[in-house]
Amino acid sequence: MRRWAIPVAAALAASALQAGPAQAGVVRAQAVRAGTAQAAPSPVTALERHFTEHTGLRVSDVGRMYRDGKAVVTIWRKGRVEFDASGVYATDTTGRTEAGRGAVREFEHLIGRRLGSTRVICFPNEAYLSGPGYETWLPEGKSWLGLIGPANIKQTAAFPQIVNVFEPATLGTLLSRAAVRKKLASGTYHQGAVTLRTLYAVSPSFRDRLAGPPKGKDAKITVGFRLWLDRSNLPRRLTTTWKQPVPGTPKRPTVTVADTRYTGWGAEVVLTPPPPEDTADAGRVGGDLSPPPTLPVG
Template sequence: MRRWATLVAAALVGSMLPVGTAQAAKAPPSPVTALKRHFTEHVGLRISDVGRVYKDGKAVVTIWRRGKVEFDASGVYATDTTGRTEAGRGAVKEFENLTGQNVGSTRVICFPNEAYLSGPGYETWLPEGKHWLGLIGPENIKQTATFPQIVNVFEPATLGTLLSHAAVKRRLASGTYLQGAVTLRTLYKVSPSLRDRLAGPPKGKSARIPVGFRLWLDRSNLVRRLTTTWKQPAGKTPTTTVADTRYTSWGSDVTLTPPPPEDTADAGRVGGDFSPPPTLPIG
């Protein structure tokens, strides 16, 4: 009788626990599963990047970028990012201060088979009254989903590869921290976007280049931050590229649309009179 009463009491106590308590007791899904659960139409997040290329210890190229990513059932569907690129470090701001001119930023909106560009450098391609240059090419979305970051954590296989190559793993109050390195050859095998960015399969010493990474996950095992560091042979003086990407607002409503047709000039197919997106000179 006492045992029966104890079981009933336990059942009553369990039924009165807040729903949040029961959910908290469940372990979060794996990072790859957590990512895939966001592969839904009109769902996305915000990203922000800072990428720098160093030579002889000095930044020779700096890239800033921020914007939105929209998913569909297969992964990244569209991106809308605004960024700036400058030679050196602080050169653009110095120029603006000296001339009083605002250099401005470049905005890129990408879909699986089309991209739209607006900003400095594209004015010569645009007729009067147009502000957007439209391009056609299936590689556009893969090129811009991660640049300047070399690692695409929106690819489940790529994210899984990082997790399997983590030499350091620490639990934090905010989630999990991982650190490790993966070779360029390994990344090339698992990452479709990297294969599109490179001029060809990395060979010899290039294939063995380690890409060091530090990865932060939140309590739900979603990626919050990724930094990567890798050296690239460039004559007698190699360059070191460091990229730092933040991922916020996971699960937010994102619906990206092309600019108005009346404000767009069609540049035709990529590879005609307009150069294709640049590839990383590795190999």
Template structure:
């Protein structure tokens, strides 16, 4: 299989973001398989019994996971909540996961020209994000956005992306032209873009301890809330590039000159266990040729279900086409033009 990076999706008039989105890869395949077979006679009874057993097992696992999470959170509260970075690393060590949902909008002249919705799940391992399974939808405005769609040769529509450290699987608008009949997934091998995919359309990746630490150290406002803690501040693109591997993956090179001084305003809500539950960011970027009409990008991400038992899996091999064998060449993924 040839080596390709995970494709990106437009998020600004001249900027591109990976096309993300949510998945149910952790659900029991036994349920889906059993549900597709009509129950009739003895075979139907066995199928129904198997389905009920699978559902009971899944319910038991969900209940046990919830109890374990509640016990863990209670213990941490009794001991005093750890620092946000320590709390994050504990979830890495315990190989848990969580759910994410976000919306990102790019504004120009006060009007939203691009909107991206995404929902999904994240699986951790000892080093951080191990896998993501997300489903997203993009809506583009008129004029320049349609021109951009023409340039990249595909619509910015819904897509599903499943990523692991060394492989990615994509399905949805823009990928069908590469797929032979009977295949619904395009399989790629390439650089480990897993952290990048987990963060977008959010420009700041709080799953990176160094990035989370940078937000905490650059907070100019800190307030205690009944639900946890609120932080607010700004961080420059130069700082973000220095601390965030996923942000570096999105740029063609380090931001320079005025671009390096562009600030990203952030608001971060932490729960009582010091885990992120919401992050909003806002940043303004000049558009080449019309610097007086910059784009303003606003992203709002919610994090729920910390400590969930998430085990993600690739799509079935029989539904997947190898990108190195479907013919033709892929264009290099566009990079965020900062610098």
């Protein structure tokens, strides 16, 4: 579509040279609008154009799970994402999980220093973890725990965000389910909802989180979303909200809210594994080692 922008704008500008001053101003304005309208590709196309080796962006998000109106779990995460020709190739994120809302940060302020966070570096078939909770599994002199598993990269690319906008099909589904669309000075705003059944059908990373497709009432659970796109039609913010019933107390579901920001699209990103001499193979640390429960947190 872009290849038509220059000829159309040029033709309008040329006609302006043959018109009077007032008419020329109108024609020039039309030329600018024509070029601008053709400049931005569709959101899915804009995303796929960034699927280039060593290209990426930064992400930061916070997710909170509420029960009876109070936050019971809070997750913070920030880091970088690297693409290749097929999509997300690698992620390097630092994050932490705490009970409640803000208790850890208040304690850090009180003692005058920051507590440790978990860092996760993921590639298609391997992940490396470092931080509180992993030291007891590491031999002396090692600071990284290495894990093998193709699902690692897909999970950490989205968590704590349940919706992965780095998947073209998932992004396209959100846009098609938007009930509200608004133009903004900074881009566009889209608001709507999608069921877990639909999300499972279109999102590979969401399928990797579950043992099987959601069934019955679970399949009908809706994920409300608000998506902001920039002027280039690339995601710059996504918030999602969804309720999950709690066994035994169906009238007191948990409510999860995730807010993710995307910045620096098109930046050069080259992620590398930690040095081998600092890494311990999880398969050799101990026979009773199970995957850490915080693996998807990043």
